[in-house]
Amino acid sequence: MRIISGKLKGRRISPPKNLPVRPTTDMSKESLFNILNNHFNFSELTILDLFSGTGNISYEFASRGAESIVSVDGDMGCVNFIKKTAKELDLNIIPLKSDVFKFIEKHQSSYDIVFADPPYDFTQEQFEKILKDIFANGLVDEQGMVVIEHSKFTKMDHLEHFSFEKNYGGSVFTFFEYELEESDEDEDDEDN
Template sequence: MALATPKQGTRPTTDRTKEAIFSHLDSWGVLDDARVLDLFAGTGALGIEALSRGARELVAVEASKPAAALVAGTLKQLKRNRSWTAELRARVLVRKAEALAAATADAPYDVVFIDPPYAFETEACNRLLADLVANGWVDARGVIMLERSARSDDPTAPEGWEITQSRAYGETAVFYIEAAENGEDAI
């Protein structure tokens, strides 16, 4: 199914990068029955792909109302599909990722996708990562996948967490961040 894309304001993850990300996550087995948080969701491609690969819950967070409405429409279509089961959950929040991360989570997520606009400053990115961990948004055995411009400064992992792998795909850099005591187990 083709995803609806807003006329402006989003930079969808390329197919090559998306395939590499999911090949990586599949090899770790982290998507099976996972709760997924997709920040700066844009078209919802990352979160929706996670659902198609075994995740059971998706919360897509997008500040742009038009983009969020398109993701909601895509999810509505998916929920009518025969492959959608009663165990699957998905919803869209129209909210800034930074505001969400600054609040305390009800329950942690197993996988957190962060794909901010390339203009999102490194310092803001580091603050977002720290808030997600400090406020309980990421399970201690979870994985944060951060996608940024390859020209940006590398992010700094929150205290007690580390960048376990990073890869560049043309203009895109992808970072995998895990709790320090779990990084070696996942590889």
């Protein structure tokens, strides 16, 4: 696993073999960040990384200068690995051990980007609940974006706030955003 871009570009990270994870491939990760790069200035972003696993996505955001990153995973081994790696590399990542569903339910902050990479064997209902609860509990800013990584067998393009999706082999990134209202400036211009 390596960091694709930013101040730690090319840095290899070797998680222990016994972690219960399926890290996002470098090729998929590079494509994801190319898309996000067209929407956001990373230096001002607040990030929530759900089902963070090895911290692969969190390290990428940190390397690119994100303001703050909260990484949530239910496995203590994953959380300890992220904590250790973030300290070694001096990254502004806050790793938290929590059941992600409970975290979403109780958490009070909102973020510019919420990235979720649940286990691919989650049911369709579990994937949909994650998304619904993120929006219902205000975890994403009005100008923000939710990205969910899932297998090609899970369908999310019919859900509220769907924006677009990108396929990379067996993996799919589906992007969700609030539908922004047309600004009132157009009407103001007509009055002048």
